[in-house]
Amino acid sequence: MDALSLLVSALPDGVVVTDPDAVEKYRFDWSRDLLAGHPLAVVRAEDAAQVQTTVRWAAEHRVPVVPRGAGSGLSGGSTAVDGGIVLSLERMRAIEVDVECRVAVVEPGALNAEVKAACAEHGLWYPPDPSSYEICSIGGNVATNAGGLCCVKYGVTTDYVLGLDVVLADGTLVTLGGKRIKDVAGLSLLKLFVGSEGTLGIVTRVLLRLVPAQAARSTLVASFPDVGSAAEAVVDVGRTLRPSMMELMDNASINAVEDYRSMGLDRTAGALLVAQSDAPGAARAEEMTQIAAACELAGATAVFSTDDPAEGEMFVEARRLAFPAIEARGALLLEDVGAPVPRLPDLLAAIAAIATEHEVEIPVVAHAGDGNTHPIIVFDAGDPASEKRARLAFEAVMRAAIDLGGTITGEHGVGRAKKGALPDQLGPEVMALNQRVKDALDPHGILNPGAVL
Amino acid sequence: MDALSLLVSALPDGVVVTDPDAVEKYRFDWSRDLLAGHPLAVVRAEDAAQVQTTVRWAAEHRVPVVPRGAGSGLSGGSTAVDGGIVLSLERMRAIEVDVECRVAVVEPGALNAEVKAACAEHGLWYPPDPSSYEICSIGGNVATNAGGLCCVKYGVTTDYVLGLDVVLADGTLVTLGGKRIKDVAGLSLLKLFVGSEGTLGIVTRVLLRLVPAQAARSTLVASFPDVGSAAEAVVDVGRTLRPSMMELMDNASINAVEDYRSMGLDRTAGALLVAQSDAPGAARAEEMTQIAAACELAGATAVFSTDDPAEGEMFVEARRLAFPAIEARGALLLEDVGAPVPRLPDLLAAIAAIATEHEVEIPVVAHAGDGNTHPIIVFDAGDPASEKRARLAFEAVMRAAIDLGGTITGEHGVGRAKKGALPDQLGPEVMALNQRVKDALDPHGILNPGAVL
CATH class of the missing domain: 3.30.43.10 (Uridine Diphospho-n-acetylenolpyruvylglucosamine Reductase, domain 2)
Known part of the structure; x- marks a missing residue:
C-alpha cells in the first residue's frame, strides 16, 4: 500500500x-x-x-x-x-461560550463573525475584527495574530488568546494555557504559537478571552485634501485620545469603492478618516468633539459625525469594501506594511513616490491609528511588464517601511508572499533565532514548509 | 590566569x-x-x-x-x-521617552516607578503596576511578565512590550520588535522572551508602549462578612463592568496591615474589596454606582466611595502594604496562585481549609478581578515543625489552584520556589516542549540554571 x-x-x-x-x-x-x-x-x-x-x-x-x-x-x-x-480545519467549527468565565472555546474553522455572534447572544464581545471578519476563521486569525479595525483601542488576537490545543510536528496534542486570565507558569509558549502561521504546530482548539459588550459608538468621517494631512490628524488624536477606530482611505481607494458600489463617499477627498468613539456616556460626545477638532486643525475640509449605528456602520462597511472593490480593478499585490505612528505621513509619501516611479496604481487603506497600512498594488495580469513593475513596487514598499523603522507585515503574516523580504527586516541573527525555534519544534520541517522562513 | x-x-x-x-x-x-x-x-x-x-x-x-x-x-x-x-542590571537604568511614538526606551535596571514618573512628565502612562512598583525593575517585570493592580482593565507587561534587546546564550545581541504597534514579521520571539525569567536570554533594553495618562479615578471600599461573598461580588462586577482595579484583602491581611500601620481599615470585616473606576466623565459615577450595587447584592455590610485621589490612594496603599505587614509577622512562603474568576470563591475556600488542616496562618490578598491571589503562608523560621507544616500548605495551595483549572503563578514567575510544582500543572508533554525551546536557545544551560525548568 x-x-x-x-x-x-x-x-x-x-x-x-x-x-x-x-x-x-x-x-x-x-x-x-x-x-x-x-x-x-x-x-x-x-x-x-x-x-x-x-x-x-x-x-x-x-x-x-x-x-x-x-x-x-x-x-x-x-x-x-x-x-x-x-x-x-474548515469542518471543525464548534463554538461554546462559557459565560461565567467569559471565555469562548472555539474550534479553528469557526469564522470570526460566528464567534462574535455566539458571544453577543450572552452580552459578551470578542473584539478583534479583521476587515474580512465575515469570511475568515479563528484558526487563521491565531495563525497570523490578526488585527482589525477596533485593535487601535482593543488590541490584536494574541491579547485575547488564553489557551490553545496544538498538534505538534510529531502528532502529540498539547494543551497550553486555560481559562485563567493571568498565567506565567513556564515559558510563554502560548504566545509563541500565536502568529506562527502553521509552522510550529496545528491549532485544534482556542480559548478566547471575552469582554463585556462594546458600548454604543459614534462615527466620524473627515475629508482631507491629502493623505499627509489626514495622517497628521491621526498622530495628533493619538496623543491624548483612545478612539475605538481610526481608519484611513486615500483618494484612489475611495473612488475604487464608489465605482464598485455607491456608498456616498466624497470622491474629491484626498483622503478620508473614519473614526469611532465608544467612550461611555457623555464622554463619547466629548471624545468625538476632540477628534473633530484634531481633524480640523490638521486641515480637514469637512467633518461629519453621527450617533446613528446604521449610518456609522455604512461608512465602516465602505472602508471594508476597499479590498473587494480594488480587486475588481485587476490583479493585486497586497501589502500590509506598518511604521511607528508618527512616521505614517512619511510612509504614505513614500508609497505615493513608489507608485509614480514604477507607474503602478497603489490605492491605500490603513488602520491608521496603529500605523498599519494596506497599499494595494494593482496590475494587469496579462501584461508581463505591468506585473514586473508591480513586483518591483511591492519590494520597494516593504523596503520603505523597514527604512522607517516599520514592518513588512502588521497583521497578514509573512506567508510565502513576503518571505523574501523577511531577512531585510530581521537581519541574519534574528533569522537564525527564528530558524532555531522552528527546528526545535519541527525538526523534519514538515509543517507549512516554505512559509515564513 | x-x-x-x-x-x-x-x-x-x-x-x-x-x-x-x-x-x-x-x-x-x-x-x-x-x-x-x-x-x-x-x-x-x-x-x-x-x-x-x-x-x-x-x-x-x-x-x-x-x-x-x-x-x-x-x-x-x-x-x-x-x-x-x-x-x-541595576546600573543600567536609562529611560528615554519618545513622546511622538508614545514609547519608552528603558534599560532593564530602571524601576517601574521611575518609568511611570518619566512618562507622566509627558502626559503619558505605562500601566502595569506590581504592588512593588516603587522597588521592582522593568527588567524583572519583563522576566516575570509582571502584573499588578490596574491589570484587570489594562493588561500585563507583555501587552506593553513592543521591543527587546536580548543577549543570547552565546553572547549575540539581537533586537526584536521596534516602535511599531503591530508587527507579525517572523515568529513571536518577543513574546517568548517576556516571562522567560532569564532562562533564554538577558534583556538589555526594552521598548514599552505608552498610552495617554489615566483619567481621574474614584475608589470604592466595601466590607464583606467573608471572602466568599466578596468573591461573588467580583464575579458579578466582571459580567458587565470594567473597573480599573478590583483588589481583595481577607480579615487576616486587614489586621496584619492595621497592626503594622494604622490605615483605618475595618478590622472586623471578613474581607474588603478595594475597587476603582477610571471611566471618563459622568460614566465614572455611574460605574461606581453599579459596582456598589453589586457589592451590596453580594452581601456587603458597608460600602464607602470617594472621588478624592489622596483618600483613594490611602486605601490602595493599605492594600500594597499587605506584603511588608505580613512579613513583619514571621517567615513567609509566598503564593501567587490563580484560577478562572468564577472559581475564586472555591479557591479562597480551599486556601482557608488548607490553613486549618496544616495549622498555619495564611492571610490572603488578591488581584481578585483577574482571579489571581496571593496567599501568604506565615511560619516560625525557628520551629522546624512550623516550617514543615508551611511547606506542606504551600504545596497544597498550588495543588488546589491546579485542580480548579488555575495556575501556580499568575505574575511572580516559577523561579526556584515553584519549580517542583510546574510539572503538576503543565504535564510531561508541555514540560518537554518547554525544555525543547530552552535547549534550542541555551544549549549548554548556562542561563539561570535551576530556575523554572
Missing part, C-alpha cells in the same frame, strides 16, 4: 479528498499565488484526533502539511505545496 | 565584584531562599556590551549566569547558584 492509501485507510470515509477538481479549490488562498503547488490530497479533519493521525502519518512519511482555515489569507500562508497535504 | 581573572580583566574596574560581603547581598531575592548558592562574583554591568562580554565568557567556561534586576522577585528567580555569576 502506498503512503497516501495508508492515510486514507486511517481516516473515516470522505475525510481525505483526492479528486483533482475538489483539490483545486484548496491550492490557493486570497493571495492567488500562481506558483501554488499541487498537493497529494486534502484532509478535511473533523476533530483533533484526525489532525493527529494526519500529522503522525506526515511525520512518518516526511510529507509536508499545509494547514488551512477559511482560505482568506492574504500572504500565501496556506498556499498548497507540491506533494504535500492541505490540512483543512 | 584562572577563568574569573579573565573576566575581571575583560571588564572595566569595579564592574566585577568579588568581595564576599558585597557579594552576599546579591545571593537572595525577596523569597529569601535559604538554599541560595555562593556565586563566584557579581557583575554589575553598565551596558549591553559588558553583558555580552560576561555571557560570552560564561559560555566559554560553562559558568552559570543568574540575571538580576532589583532583587525584589518573590519566586527565587534571581537566587544565586554555586560557582555562578550574578549578572546585575
Whole structure:
C-alpha cells in the first residue's frame, strides 16, 4: 500500500479528498499565488484526533502539511505545496461560550463573525475584527495574530488568546494555557504559537478571552485634501485620545469603492478618516468633539459625525469594501506594511513616490491609528511588464517601511508572499533565532514548509 | 590566569565584584531562599556590551549566569547558584521617552516607578503596576511578565512590550520588535522572551508602549462578612463592568496591615474589596454606582466611595502594604496562585481549609478581578515543625489552584520556589516542549540554571 492509501485507510470515509477538481479549490488562498503547488490530497479533519493521525502519518512519511482555515489569507500562508497535504480545519467549527468565565472555546474553522455572534447572544464581545471578519476563521486569525479595525483601542488576537490545543510536528496534542486570565507558569509558549502561521504546530482548539459588550459608538468621517494631512490628524488624536477606530482611505481607494458600489463617499477627498468613539456616556460626545477638532486643525475640509449605528456602520462597511472593490480593478499585490505612528505621513509619501516611479496604481487603506497600512498594488495580469513593475513596487514598499523603522507585515503574516523580504527586516541573527525555534519544534520541517522562513 | 581573572580583566574596574560581603547581598531575592548558592562574583554591568562580554565568557567556561534586576522577585528567580555569576542590571537604568511614538526606551535596571514618573512628565502612562512598583525593575517585570493592580482593565507587561534587546546564550545581541504597534514579521520571539525569567536570554533594553495618562479615578471600599461573598461580588462586577482595579484583602491581611500601620481599615470585616473606576466623565459615577450595587447584592455590610485621589490612594496603599505587614509577622512562603474568576470563591475556600488542616496562618490578598491571589503562608523560621507544616500548605495551595483549572503563578514567575510544582500543572508533554525551546536557545544551560525548568 502506498503512503497516501495508508492515510486514507486511517481516516473515516470522505475525510481525505483526492479528486483533482475538489483539490483545486484548496491550492490557493486570497493571495492567488500562481506558483501554488499541487498537493497529494486534502484532509478535511473533523476533530483533533484526525489532525493527529494526519500529522503522525506526515511525520512518518516526511510529507509536508499545509494547514488551512477559511482560505482568506492574504500572504500565501496556506498556499498548497507540491506533494504535500492541505490540512483543512474548515469542518471543525464548534463554538461554546462559557459565560461565567467569559471565555469562548472555539474550534479553528469557526469564522470570526460566528464567534462574535455566539458571544453577543450572552452580552459578551470578542473584539478583534479583521476587515474580512465575515469570511475568515479563528484558526487563521491565531495563525497570523490578526488585527482589525477596533485593535487601535482593543488590541490584536494574541491579547485575547488564553489557551490553545496544538498538534505538534510529531502528532502529540498539547494543551497550553486555560481559562485563567493571568498565567506565567513556564515559558510563554502560548504566545509563541500565536502568529506562527502553521509552522510550529496545528491549532485544534482556542480559548478566547471575552469582554463585556462594546458600548454604543459614534462615527466620524473627515475629508482631507491629502493623505499627509489626514495622517497628521491621526498622530495628533493619538496623543491624548483612545478612539475605538481610526481608519484611513486615500483618494484612489475611495473612488475604487464608489465605482464598485455607491456608498456616498466624497470622491474629491484626498483622503478620508473614519473614526469611532465608544467612550461611555457623555464622554463619547466629548471624545468625538476632540477628534473633530484634531481633524480640523490638521486641515480637514469637512467633518461629519453621527450617533446613528446604521449610518456609522455604512461608512465602516465602505472602508471594508476597499479590498473587494480594488480587486475588481485587476490583479493585486497586497501589502500590509506598518511604521511607528508618527512616521505614517512619511510612509504614505513614500508609497505615493513608489507608485509614480514604477507607474503602478497603489490605492491605500490603513488602520491608521496603529500605523498599519494596506497599499494595494494593482496590475494587469496579462501584461508581463505591468506585473514586473508591480513586483518591483511591492519590494520597494516593504523596503520603505523597514527604512522607517516599520514592518513588512502588521497583521497578514509573512506567508510565502513576503518571505523574501523577511531577512531585510530581521537581519541574519534574528533569522537564525527564528530558524532555531522552528527546528526545535519541527525538526523534519514538515509543517507549512516554505512559509515564513 | 584562572577563568574569573579573565573576566575581571575583560571588564572595566569595579564592574566585577568579588568581595564576599558585597557579594552576599546579591545571593537572595525577596523569597529569601535559604538554599541560595555562593556565586563566584557579581557583575554589575553598565551596558549591553559588558553583558555580552560576561555571557560570552560564561559560555566559554560553562559558568552559570543568574540575571538580576532589583532583587525584589518573590519566586527565587534571581537566587544565586554555586560557582555562578550574578549578572546585575541595576546600573543600567536609562529611560528615554519618545513622546511622538508614545514609547519608552528603558534599560532593564530602571524601576517601574521611575518609568511611570518619566512618562507622566509627558502626559503619558505605562500601566502595569506590581504592588512593588516603587522597588521592582522593568527588567524583572519583563522576566516575570509582571502584573499588578490596574491589570484587570489594562493588561500585563507583555501587552506593553513592543521591543527587546536580548543577549543570547552565546553572547549575540539581537533586537526584536521596534516602535511599531503591530508587527507579525517572523515568529513571536518577543513574546517568548517576556516571562522567560532569564532562562533564554538577558534583556538589555526594552521598548514599552505608552498610552495617554489615566483619567481621574474614584475608589470604592466595601466590607464583606467573608471572602466568599466578596468573591461573588467580583464575579458579578466582571459580567458587565470594567473597573480599573478590583483588589481583595481577607480579615487576616486587614489586621496584619492595621497592626503594622494604622490605615483605618475595618478590622472586623471578613474581607474588603478595594475597587476603582477610571471611566471618563459622568460614566465614572455611574460605574461606581453599579459596582456598589453589586457589592451590596453580594452581601456587603458597608460600602464607602470617594472621588478624592489622596483618600483613594490611602486605601490602595493599605492594600500594597499587605506584603511588608505580613512579613513583619514571621517567615513567609509566598503564593501567587490563580484560577478562572468564577472559581475564586472555591479557591479562597480551599486556601482557608488548607490553613486549618496544616495549622498555619495564611492571610490572603488578591488581584481578585483577574482571579489571581496571593496567599501568604506565615511560619516560625525557628520551629522546624512550623516550617514543615508551611511547606506542606504551600504545596497544597498550588495543588488546589491546579485542580480548579488555575495556575501556580499568575505574575511572580516559577523561579526556584515553584519549580517542583510546574510539572503538576503543565504535564510531561508541555514540560518537554518547554525544555525543547530552552535547549534550542541555551544549549549548554548556562542561563539561570535551576530556575523554572
